[in-house]
Amino acid sequence: MSDRSARPALTLLGATDAVACEGDACAIPSLAEVTAAVEKAFTRGR
Amino acid sequence: MSESIKIDIWSDIACPWCYIGKRKFEAGAKAFAEKVGDSAPEVIVEYHSYELSPETPVDFDGNAAAFLSQHKGIPASQAAQMIDRVTGVASATGLEYDYDALQHTNTVKAHQLLHYAKAHGKQVEAKERLLKAYFTEGRHVGRVEDLADLASEIGLDRDDVVRALNEDEFLDDVRADQALGLEYGIQGVPFFVIDGKYGVSGAQEAATFAQVLDQVWTERAAVTS
Numbered sequence: 001m002s003d004r005s006a007r008p009a010l011t012l013l014g015a016t017d018a019v020a021c022e023g024d025a026c027a028i029p030s031l032a033e034v035t036a037a038v039e040k041a042f043t044r045g046r
Numbered sequence: 047m048s049e050s051i052k053i054d055i056w057s058d059i060a061c062p063w064c065y066i067g068k069r070k071f072e073a074g075a076k077a078f079a080e081k082v083g084d085s086a087p088e089v090i091v092e093y094h095s096y097e098l099s100p101e102t103p104v105d106f107d108g109n110a111a112a113f114l115s116q117h118k119g120i121p122a123s124q125a126a127q128m129i130d131r132v133t134g135v136a137s138a139t140g141l142e143y144d145y146d147a148l149q150h151t152n153t154v155k156a157h158q159l160l161h162y163a164k165a166h167g168k169q170v171e172a173k174e175r176l177l178k179a180y181f182t183e184g185r186h187v188g189r190v191e192d193l194a195d196l197a198s199e200i201g202l203d204r205d206d207v208v209r210a211l212n213e214d215e216f217l218d219d220v221r222a223d224q225a226l227g228l229e230y231g232i233q234g235v236p237f238f239v240i241d242g243k244y245g246v247s248g249a250q251e252a253a254t255f256a257q258v259l260d261q262v263w264t265e266r267a268a269v270t271s
Contacts, residue, residue, distance in 0.1 A: 010230055010231070010239060010243065010244060010245035011243060011244050011245065012244075012245045012246070012247065013240075013244050013245070013246050013258045013261065013262075014246045014247070014248075014250045014254045014255075014257075014258055015248070015250055015251075015254060018247060018248030018249055018250045018251075018254075019063045019066075019135075019248050019249045020063055020067075020234035020235060020236065020237070020247055020248035020249065021058065021061040021062070021063050021064065021098050021234055021235050021236075022233055022234035026061070026062060026063055026128065026132065
């Protein structure tokens with residue numbers, strides 16, 4: 001069993017609005033939105 | 047310096063972006079390894095259970111569009127549009143989804159099979175086999191006998207798989223994964239946890255995964271040098 005108090009918070013990396021399935025459905029932004037998010041992530045990384 | 051990077055991936059079988067994300071992650075990990083060269087760390091992947099729709103019956107009466115429409119409360123036409131879009135993205139990733147043949151079902155037994163496979167050193171093979179069966183082959187991944195067939199195809203003991211699934215031997219492991227996912231605050235899948243410290247959500251581009259792995263590896267090298 002995991003120890004909640006010992007688990008560190010995660011640092012999120014990458015595009016925050018990439019495509020994923022949430023709940024019982026999938027959030028599907030347009031390809032343009034995904035491309036823009038990835039470009040934004042790269043810009044932030046530089 | 048540690049010679050490996052651990053990647054814990056939360057995903058479901060019935061999740062189109064999880065299969066796409068798997069392919070993109072694999073491509074990103076390959077690009078990372080090629081960039082780093084001989085000193086590249088081993089990337090160790092472990093899959094964790096996440097049920098997108100635990101209330102779905104094993105024998106769901108209807109197709110994927112009907113399910114999506116019903117559960118998301120959207121018109122069937124919009125659900126069909128979503129499916130068309132994800133099918134197109136999958137195709138661009140080298141995956142030929144067949145939603146006409148797809149059999150929507152409950153995935154808790156499939157998750158138990160993934161844990162069984164992990165205990166026998168074949169989890170990565172099992173994950174790929176289940177996703178392929180579900181999205182591209184129209185195979186049923188909710189019934190014990192069908193799952194046992196798939197398990198035997200990757201070299202697992204069919205009879206023992208039937209026994210383990212009928213006894214829910216690995217159900218506690220599925221629930222533990224889900225509890226850990228909650229602790230991490232995971233609300234959507236695929237979700238990647240790197241070295242237990244970094245989170246990456248969604249089916250990111252391969253280049254993004256490569257960049258993230260590079261960033262984590264560089265950071266670790268700086269700390270240990």
